Amino acid sequence: MDLKLKDKVVIVTGGTGGIGTAIIKGFLAEGAKVAFSSTRQAKADALVEELGAPADRLKGFVADLNKEEDIKAFVEGAKEYFGTIDIVVPNAGYEGKANPVQDMTLELFEQTYMLNVFAVMLTMKYAAPTLIEKQSGAVVVVASAAAFEPTAGNSAYVSSKYAVVGLTKCIAMELGPVGVHVNYVCPGPVDTPMMLRIERDFFGDSMTHEEAQALLAGQYAMDKRYAKPEEVANAVLYLSSEVSSHTAGMGMHVDSKVAAAC
Numbered sequence: 001m002d003l004k005l006k007d008k009v010v011i012v013t014g015g016t017g018g019i020g021t022a023i024i025k026g027f028l029a030e031g032a033k034v035a036f037s038s039t040r041q042a043k044a045d046a047l048v049e050e051l052g053a054p055a056d057r058l059k060g061f062v063a064d065l066n067k068e069e070d071i072k073a074f075v076e077g078a079k080e081y082f083g084t085i086d087i088v089v090p091n092a093g094y095e096g097k098a099n100p101v102q103d104m105t106l107e108l109f110e111q112t113y114m115l116n117v118f119a120v121m122l123t124m125k126y127a128a129p130t131l132i133e134k135q136s137g138a139v140v141v142v143a144s145a146a147a148f149e150p151t152a153g154n155s156a157y158v159s160s161k162y163a164v165v166g167l168t169k170c171i172a173m174e175l176g177p178v179g180v181h182v183n184y185v186c187p188g189p190v191d192t193p194m195m196l197r198i199e200r201d202f203f204g205d206s207m208t209h210e211e212a213q214a215l216l217a218g219q220y221a222m223d224k225r226y227a228k229p230e231e232v233a234n235a236v237l238y239l240s241s242e243v244s245s246h247t248a249g250m251g252m253h254v255d256s257k258v259a260a261a262c
Contacts, residue, residue: 003241006031009082010240011075013065013123014092016043019142019187022229023089026237028053035078037063037092065092065119066111075126084134087240088127090120091142096157109156116160117167124171131180139175140239141168141184142232145255148186165251172249181248183239187232188255227254 010027014020015036027034028051037060038044044060051058059081063074079085096112099105120141131137146154147161165184172182235252238244 001243003030003237003243005087005237005241008032008086008240009078009084010034010087010089011078011085011123011127012036012089012091013063013074013119014038015060016047017092018229019232020091021047022233023091023236024058025051026230026233027087027240028057030237032087033057033082035059035061035074035081037061037065037074039064066114068122071119071122072126075123079130085127085130086134086137088124088131088137088139089142089236089240090123090139091236092119093142093144094157096154096160098153099156100153101155104155112156112160113163116157117163120164121167128171128175128180131175132178135179137180138240138244139168139171139180139182140236141182142236143168143184143186143251145186145188145253147251169249176248181239181245183244183247183250183252185232185235185239186251186253186255187227188253189227 005027008027010032012020012023012027012034013036015024015034016038020036024034024036024047034053034057036044036047036058038047039062041060041062044062048058048060059078061074061077063070065071075085092115094112094115097108099108124139127139131139141164143165144157144161146158147165149158151158165186168182168184175182232254235254239247239250239252
């Protein structure tokens with residue numbers, strides 16, 4: 001199936017994380033051009049070198065997604081570099097810290113919401129004028145299955161994912177009439193360094209990685225494992241493409257768990 005992504009210009013936040021890198025690789029394989037953000041120049045340069053894509057296909061930018069001015073500079077810099085923007089993938093996120101409510105702090109909530117909600121909103125805010133002017137394009141937000149699965153002790157992360165899903169559905173209604181389809185993906189646990197941090201945060205040294213995976217993925221309908229980053233990337237590619245142009249405000253689960261809602 002031709003996803004018609006060749007020469008499309010894509011911006012991806014958090015490009016040097018496990019899912020972000022898989023998303024970039026997927027778009028490059030489809031012939032797209034990708035601008036991505038990273039927290040450090042060295043990480044951005046290392047990824048560009050690793051992927052071996054030419055400068056007219058791949059460009060890394062340094063952006064602190066806690067700062068509105070950095071997000072604005074990233075989006076505007078990507079547009080200036082490639083000439084336009086066709087697809088927006090707000091991917092960067094923060095797992096937060098596991099705490100019961102009596103130990104939760106406003107600072108932690110603000111930090112989690114800044115990356116998981118506000119940075120997503122600001123990325124869409126600064127990309128939207130270009131998409132509206134073109135009257136075409138796509139936005140795919142990397143949310144989480146946590147948006148539908150409350151977890152005791154994880155209120156900051158879970159509630160931020162509830163919030164970003166609501167945000168994405170609202171933007172889908174705003175941009176849909178001008179030809180921009182907006183959707184989101186909901187990965188369950190993914191085999192990335194972030195997932196290892198989550199395991200340590202919840203279980204400490206009481207479980208091995210294999211035991212944690214068996215517990216967290218044991219309820220899945222299929223292979224009882226974490227998702228691969230490439231599987232999340234494939235969902236993003238589909239929802240970014242013209243093949244899914246009649247789909248809006250939908251959440252695609254990537255965890256082989258039979259979902260009650262999306």
